[in-house]
Every structure is written in C-alpha cells, then in structure tokens.
Amino acid sequence: MTARDQTQAPEGQARVPMLDVRDLRVTYRNGERTVPAVRGVSFTLDRGQTLGVAGESGSGKSTMALSLLRLLAPSAQVSGEVLFEGEDLLTARWARLRAVRWSAASVVFQGAMSALNPVRTICEQICEPILLHEKIGQKAARKRAAELLDSVGVPSRRSGSYPHEFSGGQRQRIMIAMSLACRPDLIIADEPTTALDVMVQAQVLELLGELVRESGIGVIMISHDLSVLSHMCERLAVMYAGQIAEIGPSKQLIAEPRHPYTRALGRAFPTIGDPASRLAPAGLPGDPPTPPELARLSEGRGCAFEPRCPEAVAACRTETVELWPSGPQREAACLRVLEGSGA
Ligand SMILES: Nc1ncnc2c1ncn2[C@@H]1O[C@H](COP(=O)(O)OP(=O)(O)OP(=O)(O)O)[C@@H](O)[C@H]1O
Numbered sequence: 001m002t003a004r005d006q007t008q009a010p011e012g013q014a015r016v017p018m019l020d021v022r023d024l025r026v027t028y029r030n031g032e033r034t035v036p037a038v039r040g041v042s043f044t045l046d047r048g049q050t051l052g053v054a055g056e057s058g059s060g061k062s063t064m065a066l067s068l069l070r071l072l073a074p075s076a077q078v079s080g081e082v083l084f085e086g087e088d089l090l091t092a093r094w095a096r097l098r099a100v101r102w103s104a105a106s107v108v109f110q111g112a113m114s115a116l117n118p119v120r121t122i123c124e125q126i127c128e129p130i131l132l133h134e135k136i137g138q139k140a141a142r143k144r145a146a147e148l149l150d151s152v153g154v155p156s157r158r159s160g161s162y163p164h165e166f167s168g169g170q171r172q173r174i175m176i177a178m179s180l181a182c183r184p185d186l187i188i189a190d191e192p193t194t195a196l197d198v199m200v201q202a203q204v205l206e207l208l209g210e211l212v213r214e215s216g217i218g219v220i221m222i223s224h225d226l227s228v229l230s231h232m233c234e235r236l237a238v239m240y241a242g243q244i245a246e247i248g249p250s251k252q253l254i255a256e257p258r259h260p261y262t263r264a265l266g267r268a269f270p271t272i273g274d275p276a277s278r279l280a281p282a283g284l285p286g287d288p289p290t291p292p293e294l295a296r297l298s299e300g301r302g303c304a305f306e307p308r309c310p311e312a313v314a315a316c317r318t319e320t321v322e323l324w325p326s327g328p329q330r331e332a333a334c335l336r337v338l339e340g341s342g343a
Pocket residue numbers: 028029030035037055056057058059060061062063064073075224291
C-alpha cells in the first residue's frame with residue numbers, strides 16, 4: 001500500500017517525509033487468542049499536515065496510533081516500519097525512543113483524568129517533560145508551563161492546582177498544553193474530545209485547530225466522529241478491519257467517496273456533537289469481523305468488507321485487495337476502483 005508523498009527535493013532526490021509508516025502490522029497475543037488488530041497500514045505525514053483517522057469501534061485506530069510510539073502493552077507484536085525523520089522508531093533503542101516521546105512526538109489521550117497524575121499539581125506535570133528533555137532550569141520550565149496554560153485558555157494563576165480541581169474540558173486543555181510542552185513536531189490525538197459535552201468539545205477542537213495552524217505541527221487525529229475529522233483534518237484515512245479502506249483529501253473523500261464503506265459512512269454523515277454521529281454506517285448488513293474472522297482473513301485472500309458490501313462481486317472473495325490510486329492524492333482498497341465502477 002502506498003499513499004506516499006512524491007514531492008521532490010530541489011536536488012531531485014525524493015524528500016523524506018516527517019513520518020513514513022510502512023506496512024504496519026500489530027497482533028495482540030493473549031494466550032491462545034490472537035487478534036490481528038492492524039493489518040498492513042502505510043501512510044506519510046509532513047509537518048503542518050493533519051490526518052484524521054476514522055472507523056468503527058474495533059477497526060484498529062488506537063492500536064495503529066499508539067504503536068507509532070511503541071506505547072502498546074507487551075502482548076502487542078508490532079512489525080513494519082515507522083520512519084520518523086528517516087529513523088525507524090520500531091527498532092530504535094529505548095533511550096532514543098524516550099527522547100523522541102514528548103520532545104519530537106507526543107500523544108493526547110482520551111480521558112484526561114486517567115492520564116493526569118491526581119497527586120501532582122498541573123504545573124509539576126507540565127514541567128516534568130520539559131525538565132527531562134531540555135537543558136533548562138525550574139524557573140524557565142515553570143514560565144513555559146504558565147505560558148502554555150494561558151495559551152490553552154486555562155489561567156496560569158491556577159497552575160498550583162490539582163487535576164480534580166478542574167472541569168473535564170479544562171483537564172483536556174491541560175493535556176493539550178502538556179503535549180505541546182516540548183514543542184513537538186507531531187501530535188497524536190486519540191479521541192481528544194470524546195468525553196466532553198458538545199459546547200466544550202467544539203471549544204477544545206477550535207483551540208487544537210488554532211495551535212496546529214499557528215505552530216505548523218503535524219497531527220494525527222483519531223475519532224469516531226467523521227464530522228469532527230472532516231472539520232479539523234485536511235486528509236482522512238478510513239479504517240476497516242485493521243486496514244486503510246480509503247485515504248485522501250477529507251472534503252473529496254466525503255463529497256465523492258470511492259470505497260463502498262466510505263459511502264456507507266457518508267450516508268450516516270452527522271453534524272458535530274450529534275450523539276448519533278458515532279460511526280454507524282447506514283444500510284449495511286452484519287457487523288465488522290470478529291477477532292477470529294480477522295485472523296482467518298489475514299491468512300487468506302479476499303476483501304474484509306466483502307460480506308457486508310452491497311457492491312461486491314465474486315472476485316472480492318478471492319483476490320488480494322490493496323490500496324490503489326483512485327484519483328489525485330487518493331487511494332482506495334476496492335477492486336471495483338480498478339474496474340472504474342467503484343469510482
Ligand atoms: N490489549 C489488547 N489485547 C487484545 N486485543 C486488543 C487489545 N487492545 C485492543 N484489542 C483489540 O484490537 C482490535 C482493535 O482495537 P482498537 O482499540 O485499536 O480499535 P479502535 O478502532 O481504536 O476502537 P475504539 O474506537 O473502540 O477505541 C479490537 O478487536 C480490540 O478488541
């Protein structure tokens with residue numbers, strides 16, 4: 001699968017993208033149980049670009065994103081390449097990986113309450129990665145923490161308070177401030193606003209959008225909510241059963257979906273904050289594959305979406321499906337795209 005940035009450097013050599021993910025595969029092994037959660041995902045991302053990752057629950061979004069910085073439990077076996085500025089993070093030494101986390105790439109998790117330490121002040125928590133990764137003193141770190149808090153709309157005079165003293169929206173803003181503490185080049189935001197009510201969700205998203213535009217950070221944002229992603233991200237990857245079903249510019253993907261799964265999602269296209277906006281593809285029979293079905297699929301051929309696909313033909317059961325070009329800067333993993341009828 002490609003989805004590669006073909007931009008050429010002035011000398012005529014291929015430019016190295018900030019992030020180049022190649023054939024990423026993650027399998028959870030718990031005793032006898034095997035779950036191939038991510039099955040060959042490839043994409044690139046540059047500074048200042050925003051990539052939204054959409055998909056139903058269990059499609060492998062979080063597993064894919066967290067594996068980029070090797071943040072998964074040891075039961076997860078990861079293969080492929082995650083080239084960050086040309087260096088493979090999957091094989092990097094732990095010391096190097098620790099240096100990359102926070103300072104070059106950081107994560108905003110869903111549910112800030114569980115991600116923040118309840119017994120430490122927010123100033124201490126924001127200062128921690130700064131002091132760990134940069135050669136600056138306490139005073140300068142505290143000054144930066146205060147600036148960061150102000151920039152996310154949490155008054156810095158409250159920096160001596162503990163997480164429970166803040167509202168859910170404020171805590172999520174504090175998480176965003178923390179993720180920016182070491183001025184990273186990449187932020188991975190995993191459902192950053194899921195737990196928040198509609199108004200606060202819109203505010204936090206607006207804030208995140210502003211920070212991205214101002215700072216030129218690259219962002220991978222995961223959400224169930226297609227409307228949030230299309231609003232926030234210039235490119236969109238739709239995941240199904242651990243693979244990218246379709247990837248391309250958000251507006252085009254939504255206006256003219258090429259993959260039947262994206263079309264089904266589009267029919268259920270919601271508005272921001274609508275509780276019904278959780279991806280529930282309209283008019284599709286059946287359910288996504290279960291872990292045993294995924295394991296069978298990974299060993300054989302055929303399209304994972306075929307059992308639910310209203311446009312499937314016999315070949316969809318037997319042919320290997322991969323991402324094929326489906327338009328300018330677009331790819332879709334559908335045989336019908338090759339025929340032209342999926343387009
Ligand atoms: N620690 C784990 N051990 C075993 N299987 C896991 C583990 N974490 C996730 N899985 C399985 O991996 C698959 C992908 O899960 P993942 O959480 O990445 O999907 P997701 O698209 O992010 O879903 P959601 O939107 O619900 O968070 C699912 O089948 C899930 O049950």
